[in-house]
Amino acid sequence: xxxxxxxxxxxxxxxxxxxxxxxxxxxxxxxxxxxxxxxxxxxxxxxxxxxxxxxxxxxxxxxxxxxxxxxxxxxxxxxxxxxxxxxxxxxxxxxxxxxxxxxxxxxxxxxxxxxxxxxxxxxxxxxxxxxxxxxxxxxxxxxxxxxxxxxxxxxxxxxxxxxxxxxxxxxxxxxxxxxxxxxxxxxxxxxxxxxxx
Amino acid sequence: xxxxxxxxxxxxxxxxxxxxxxxxxxxxxxxxxxxxxxxxxxxxxxxxxxxxxxxxxxxxxxxxxxxxxxxxxxxxxxxxxxxxxxxxxxxxxxxxxxxxxxxxxxxxxxxxxxxxxxxxxxxxxxxxxxxxxxxxxxxxxxxxxxxxxxxxxxxxxxxxxxxxxxxxxxxxxxxxxxxxxxxxxxxxxxxxxxxxxxxxxxxxxxxxxxxxxxxxxxxxxxxxxxxxxxxxxxxxxxxxxxxxxxxxxxxxxxxxxxxxxxxxxxxxxxxxxxxxxxxxxxxxxxxxxxxxxxxxxxxxxxxxxxxxxxxxxxxxxxxxxxxxxxxxxxxxxxxxxxxxxxxxxxxxxxxxxxxxxxxxxxxxxxxxxxxxxxxxxxxxxxxxxxxxxxxxxxxxxxxxxxxxxxxxxxxxxxxxxxxxxxxxxxxxxxxxxxxxxxxxxxxxxxxxxxxxxxxxxxxxxxxxxxxx
Numbered sequence: 001x002x003x004x005x006x007x008x009x010x011x012x013x014x015x016x017x018x019x020x021x022x023x024x025x026x027x028x029x030x031x032x033x034x035x036x037x038x039x040x041x042x043x044x045x046x047x048x049x050x051x052x053x054x055x056x057x058x059x060x061x062x063x064x065x066x067x068x069x070x071x072x073x074x075x076x077x078x079x080x081x082x083x084x085x086x087x088x089x090x091x092x093x094x095x096x097x098x099x100x101x102x103x104x105x106x107x108x109x110x111x112x113x114x115x116x117x118x119x120x121x122x123x124x125x126x127x128x129x130x131x132x133x134x135x136x137x138x139x140x141x142x143x144x145x146x147x148x149x150x151x152x153x154x155x156x157x158x159x160x161x162x163x164x165x166x167x168x169x170x171x172x173x174x175x176x177x178x179x180x181x182x183x184x185x186x187x188x189x190x191x192x193x194x195x196x197x
Numbered sequence: 198x199x200x201x202x203x204x205x206x207x208x209x210x211x212x213x214x215x216x217x218x219x220x221x222x223x224x225x226x227x228x229x230x231x232x233x234x235x236x237x238x239x240x241x242x243x244x245x246x247x248x249x250x251x252x253x254x255x256x257x258x259x260x261x262x263x264x265x266x267x268x269x270x271x272x273x274x275x276x277x278x279x280x281x282x283x284x285x286x287x288x289x290x291x292x293x294x295x296x297x298x299x300x301x302x303x304x305x306x307x308x309x310x311x312x313x314x315x316x317x318x319x320x321x322x323x324x325x326x327x328x329x330x331x332x333x334x335x336x337x338x339x340x341x342x343x344x345x346x347x348x349x350x351x352x353x354x355x356x357x358x359x360x361x362x363x364x365x366x367x368x369x370x371x372x373x374x375x376x377x378x379x380x381x382x383x384x385x386x387x388x389x390x391x392x393x394x395x396x397x398x399x400x401x402x403x404x405x406x407x408x409x410x411x412x413x414x415x416x417x418x419x420x421x422x423x424x425x426x427x428x429x430x431x432x433x434x435x436x437x438x439x440x441x442x443x444x445x446x447x448x449x450x451x452x453x454x455x456x457x458x459x460x461x462x463x464x465x466x467x468x469x470x471x472x473x474x475x476x477x478x479x480x481x482x483x484x485x486x487x488x489x490x491x492x493x494x495x496x497x498x499x500x501x502x503x504x505x506x507x508x509x510x511x512x513x514x515x516x517x518x519x520x521x522x523x524x525x526x527x528x529x530x531x532x533x534x535x536x537x538x539x540x541x542x543x544x545x546x547x548x549x550x551x552x553x554x555x556x557x558x559x560x561x562x563x564x565x566x567x568x569x570x571x572x573x574x575x576x577x578x579x580x581x582x583x584x585x586x587x588x589x590x591x592x593x594x595x596x597x598x599x600x601x602x603x604x605x606x607x608x609x610x611x612x613x614x615x616x617x618x619x620x621x622x623x624x625x626x627x628x629x630x631x632x633x634x635x636x637x638x639x640x641x642x643x644x645x646x647x648x649x650x651x652x653x654x655x656x657x658x659x660x661x662x663x664x665x
Contacts, residue, residue, distance in 0.1 A: 175315035181324040190330040191349040
């Protein structure tokens with residue numbers, strides 16, 4: 001059973017006003033940008049938990065990560081969302097936050113976007129990320145029922161949309177292939193059968 | 198004996214062709230009274246296909262007591278496999294147990310085959326062996342269903358099974374002509390071939406229309422000389438055969454495609470003096486059922502690899518002996534796995550033990566495609582297939598062709614502006630010519646079908662015994 005969380009609009013407003021430095025992620029040894037593991041560790045501690053292990057940092061936030069990789073910046077965005085007092089006042093969400101930030105689901109979500117900025121600038125994407133943030137901690141946006149929240153998240157789901165798009169493109173390619181094969185075969189002979197239909 | 202060289206084109210069409218089959222093939226094709234052939238065709242069966250067909254034939258006779266009222270285990274297993282391979286199945290069974298959700302899954306329809314075929318054909322299907330058998334379009338709305346030579350190859354054991362159930366048990370030898378398929382249309386494909394499954398027995402598809410022959414008496418001479426074990430056709434073509442007074446009497450008749458009225462069946466039994474086997478078969482499904490040798494109003498389910506249900510208008514399964522819409526699942530066509538495919542016909546199904554000894558359930562009250570006869574004042578009969586063939590050449594969205602008892606014809610159409618005045622005149626001219634200019638067709642462009650199911654052909658002339 002999910003609990004009522006904060007108003008969705010409040011979370012979205014927070015996201016829109018995210019400081020620029022959260023989108024400038026950098027390496028541990030540089031001065032430019034935020035170092036994402038440090039952000040996450042502060043977040044986990046503020047939410048009553050423990051920091052990431054060295055191994056987790058190496059696996060999820062390696063120093064030699066591709067600059068185009070959206071994932072670290074998406075984690076930074078979520079860290080900013082989760083620093084909202086609604087969460088930090090409770091001091092009990094660290095485990096779920098960590099599970100979500102390190103989840104295959106989030107990594108896959110990051111691959112649907114060309115840049116992390118999409119999750120701030122695009123209205124649907126920012127609503128999606130805020131809803132996912134709440135959902136991961138078993139919260140509903142204030143005033144919504146579980147069914148409404150589920151339906152709305154399903155509608156916004158970028159990962160599912162990407163799968164559908166891929167399936168659609170594949171289907172279109174297949175349709176073209178099939179149409180061409182059938183036109184070719186129609187022009188050729190059929191196979192003999194002793195009854196008609 | 199010196200091995201003859203087989204033309205590559207023949208070998209391509211009949212890959213398993215044997216040297217000793219060539220004499221019959223040549224005789225059938227080169228007979229002095231043979232039809233004017235317009236196509237070449239063969240079974241296209243390779244060695245691995247023949248293995249499949251023979252195993253299928255074995256299963257067909259052996260597996261006759263696994264028909265059940267609910268989806269059987271083999272079907273569920275097959276649907277589970279299809280869920281991984283076909284978008285249609287994936288979308289139909291999105292979660293959990295297929296058996297539990299079977300009755301809720303949306304039936305496949307003709308429209309789906311026409312508009313979303315790519316969602317049905319498995320992702321990994323190899324299209325290289327695909328064949329497309331042309332359909333006659335008796336309803337005015339044909340479906341070009343893809344098939345595989347092995348799927349078509351299974352027609353032979355299926356037909357043979359039905360013939361044996363009617364007392365015609367035959368193993369074909371070299372030189373035998375298994376069947377001649379008789380058509381009666383202005384235009385259709387005609388060919389001769391040999392079937393590998395039947396050890397090279399001959400088969401020919403012919404057209405009784407006089408333009409298909411060298412002389413007026415050629416059809417009679419050819420059929421009599423070929424001596425086919427059975428004739429296949431449809432009620433219309435057999436009507437024409439009787440009207441022409443062709444003397445040849447086979448060991449059996451196999452009639453398909455159109456509903457066979459009991460009065461016409463009686464006439465055919467009297468004329469031909471042999472069993473008349475009515476087969477319920479569609480291009481999309483292959484043979485589904487055959488008429489019971491004891492009671493021709495019953496149609497026993499024929500293949501062992503399909504599951505036939507009767508559904509209510511809201512797609513729920515109906516109990517035994519309740520009339521509803523026929524849906525077929527399963528099949529052997531690797532390009533067209535069927536999932537509750539609504540055939541467009543209706544019947545009830547019974548699992549009662551039948552006195553004929555067949556163990557499969559039977560359909561009762563089967564209402565399929567009616568034969569609709571159109572006539573010329575001089576006594577000729579015109580096939581609806583030929584009317585549909587003409588209309589479909591023009592940009593017409595939907596049509597209905599009707600003939601009244603005074604021989605007047607009316608073609609009601611819905612069409613856009615690309616059916617110009619000139620095209621409309623040409624359409625009328627072609628239809629008048631089809632009716633030998635003995636009657637005129639009036640074209641009405643303001644057609645609005647009064648219900649969703651348009652009836653493309655209506656005639657005030659009766660079908661059956663009074664027509665020849």
